[in-house]
Amino acid sequence: MANAMKSDLPDAIRNIMQTNHRNDTPGINESRSMKMDRTWIRATQFSDEFTSLKDVHDHVYLHGWSATYTWWVHHGEDFDVDIVEFGEDENVPTYLGDVVNVEEPDNEDGHDSVEMIADLYTAVQQDGEQPMFVKVLEDAKHALCPDSYDKAKKYLKELGLGYELIDVCDNNCVLFRKGLEKHDMCPKYKESRWVDGDAAKWIPKKILRYFPLIPRLKRMFANKATSEETQWHKDKRVAVENEMTHPADGLAWKDFDAVFPSFARDARNLRLGLATDGFNPFGNMNTTYSMWPVLVKVYNLPPWSCTATSNYIMALLIPGPKSPGKDFDVFLQPLIEELLKLWEGVSTYDAFTGGKFDLRAAVLWCIHDYPALGVLSGRITKGYYACIYCNKDPLSRSLRKKICYIGHRRYLDKTHKWRRSLAFDGHRENRGEPGKLSMHETSECLEKLKDVTPGKADGTKKRKRGQKDKEPKLFSRRSTLWDLPYWKYLKLPHNLDVMHIEKNICDALLGIILCLEKNTDTVNARLDLQDMGIHPDLHLEEDEDNSVSMPAAWYSMEKEERVAFCVFLKSIRFPYGYASNLTRCIS
Structure with a gap:
């Protein structure tokens, strides 16, 4: 088979060179409509720069011809020529020296290069071997280059880089997923999910963009260099006493490893961080719009990598026009579901070791400003109990036009002279440092809020200015982050953006x-x-x-x-x- 192909190569190459020469000659346009026979093509690589017939001849003998180059646009062929492909009963020639059976895709049935890429990428994940995926992409860079925005999105989705569009109730009470995909009305408030109301144009009022997290984390281990970097914190990090050069030097990381030694045993298990904040995508054109992205950071990497913006992972893009507020948990549902799977373990191929392992991941902390702390955690960040460290014994005090927090002398030593001074607020300070909430006290506070549901409030009475609640109210709702089995053991679940x-x-x-x-x-x-x-x-x-x-x-x-x-x-x-x-x- 290989010898037969070699005998056909000189004539075919000569035809190509002559065709290209005729196209470059003024007044000769016969090649635009000629019928070109390409039944002999079967190869792996292609170079689009040739200087002579001998160079082309030698190159094809050594490297073969690209299997994806089926439209000779680089050799003078127009887009309206007739293509002679292999017949149904014809024997298809193979690669030089190889015997393989490859079927041509049937484009009429909708099978194109997008599905080919998806199959090749799936082979990488399942077989755990080094396939010809990279080579195929290199060979087919001309044919696979998307020529439109929609086709580019199809490529990204098939490669696991796309996102899901999830319709949201206009009142932020439910996501239309998991059995609600075909519902036109909100199950709680009976309002239409569509802009026009009667679903004539199928335009949803609000859309959540969700970027699946697990495929992105698994892809980190498909590259040897990145897979090795995920173990840097344990294998190559040099710990220095009283110095913090990496999050692994912090007490929160060490305390988590002590509580979950099975998780810490494998250095490839990922420690994650969630970051979120609201921003206005329209700049100064619309000052009332607020959109909330949720980013994921991987802290296993070296300091110069885990702080690089290229390693930030977009997980959610929560739509506006208003801040989600207490309804933030509704938008977190798909992300929490993936985090629960990652805590149990997801089978992943490791290119560095050449084998499979169960990838686990845990969120060690969240990063946000103080207002977003209340949005993400459910803690009260306004009023008399706004301080998350004072808890039930606040330092707040009511003044004429505002609430002031001026009891910080309680953190001083009992014998400090400033405790006896009247220059701060006109009083001496004899109280001790505020105590922290125990796990049992926190569970009691959250248990009282189990019936709080997302969506617009029904008949909620506002508290008058200067009026305190009968009993301390530290939480406004139970955050969905408490569904994570390890969340209550975290030493530092929330970090403030300084x-x-x-x-x-x-x-x-x-x-x-x-x-x-x-x-x-x-x-x-x-x-x-x-x-x-x-x-x-x-x-x-x-x-x-x-x-x-x-x-x-x-x-x-x-x-x-x-x-x-x-x-x-x-x-x-x-x-x-x-x-x-x-x-x-x-x-």
């Missing part, structure tokens, strides 16, 4: 010392000082014409000092992305 905290504190301090128009040193703040009986030098003063004036504070700068301060800030050179333009902040 960027927002640092920015807000910095803005407040700069506003006060630079006497900016927007600052917290207001008339109401001076009245609060007067009510507490502290800092009499800052109290409001009544003038002769019965007007009131604010005396200048000792910490505010004069004009010359403000200019010198701004000149100093301008002279500092920060790394790119670490500081904003000063001229945009100060007028």
Whole structure:
């Protein structure tokens, strides 16, 4: 078979060269409509640069011809030519020196290159061997390149890189999945899921975009280098006492390994982190829209890899226009289901060891700002019990226009002199440090909220300003994260993004010392000082014409000092992305 193919090669190559030459000759267009016979083609590689007939001849002898190059657009063939393929009873020639049986895809039945890629990728996962997937992609880079956005999405979906569209009730009470796919009405509020109401155009009111997590995590182990990096935290990390160079040096990681030694035994088991926050995708065009992405980070990788943006995994894209608020758990349902499977173990091929293993993964913590803490965890982050460390014994105090948190001297030593001082809030501090909630107390709080359901509230009464609840209310709902069997054992389930905290504190301090128009040193703040009986030098003063004036504070700068301060800030050179333009902040 191979010898027969070799004997056909010179004539075929000569025909190609002559055809390409005629196409380049002005006035000769016969090749545009000629009938080209390609029944002899069967090869593995193709190079689209040739200098002579001898070079082409030698190249085809050595490497063969690309099986995916069936339309000779690089050799002068137009798109409207007749193609002569193998007949039904014809013997198909094989690769040089090989004997294989390959059937041509039947495009009329809908089988195209998209399904071919899916089959090849499935072979990688199931067989655990190095297939010809990479070679096929290299050979067919011209034929497989998508020519439209829709086709590109089909490729991504077949490769496991796509996403699922899940319709959501407009009241955020249910996802139309798991038996509700064909329902047109919300089962709770009996409202239509469609924009037009009668499902004439099948346009849903709200869509959740879900990116499956398990295929992406399994793909990390299909590459030898990445698979080896997932074990860096245990095999190559050098721990230094009193230094934290990797999340594995933290107490939260070590405590989790101590509680679940079977999970820690295999270094390939992944430690994950969830990050979320709301953002406006329309910039300044629409300031009321809020969309919430949920990102997953893998902390097994080295520090330079786990912090790279290319290793962030998009899990959910929660639609707006409003923040999901207490209904956030509805959107987390598909992600939680996958996390439960990952905790039990998912069969995965490891390219580094050449075998299969049960991949497990666990979420060690979440990263967000303080408002998103209440959205994700269900904790109360507003009002008298907003502090998650004070719990049932808060440091909050009601002032004229706001609730103030000013009991921080409780964390000082019992004999500290500041505890006896009246300069802070007009009182001496004799209370001890607030205690933490035990696991039993937390379970009791969550048990009282088991009947709280997502969706719009029915007849909820708002609490009046200044009115405290009869008993402490620390949670607004039971978060779906508690469904994870390991969640109650986590030492640090929630991390606050310090960027927002640092920015807000910095803005407040700069506003006060630079006497900016927007600052917290207001008339109401001076009245609060007067009510507490502290800092009499800052109290409001009544003038002769019965007007009131604010005396200048000792910490505010004069004009010359403000200019010198701004000149100093301008002279500092920060790394790119670490500081904003000063001229945009100060007028």
